[in-house]
Amino acid sequence: MERTWRMLREGHPEARRGCPEVIEAAFAEPRLRGLYPFPSHGALYFQRNTEFPWRSDLPYIAAGFTGYLVYAARSADVLGETATPEEAVALVVAHLxxxxxxxxxxxxxEPEPEPNAGPSA
Structure with a gap:
């Protein structure tokens, strides 16, 4: 995971591309630095695991035209719009x-099957 953050921050040719300001602000926050960063489609997603399939249950940041939008996980619901990436990071952390x-x-x-769970009727 540290390697992924380093590659993103250094703009490594094999790394996914994301907004450098958002990546730096997220990296500066210890709770987000402990998560797996996944830039995609103009947004920075935070994952609880490092390989597909993703859990995808955390808020994420998208760079907008005039600021930064923070979205609820797996949703089009906007948690807030901020002027700086640092404010967006703080909003994500507040909703973790x-x-x-x-x-x-x-x-x-995968969830463990419940013991003695028979076929459903």
């Missing part, structure tokens, strides 16, 4: 779930 810790390596684990 309490159980949001560092990203786990690999895909998001």
């Amino acid at each position: 779930p309490d159980d949001c810790g560092p990203a786990i390596e690999g895909p998001w684990p």
Whole structure:
């Protein structure tokens, strides 16, 4: 994960492209630096795991025409619009779930089947 952040920040040719100001502001925030950064389609997504399939349950930042928009996870609901990337990062952090810790390596684990769960009728 540290490698991914480093490649994004250095503009490595093999790294995905994202808004450098948003990437730097997110990297400066310890809670976001512990997550997996995934720039795509003009937005910076934060993942709880490092490989597909993603959990995709965290808010994300998109650079707008005059500022930065913070969206709720998997939604078109705007949590807020900010003038600076630092304000956008603060808004994301304010909406992180309490159980949001560092990203786990690999895909998001499949839920364990419930014991003695028989076929549904």
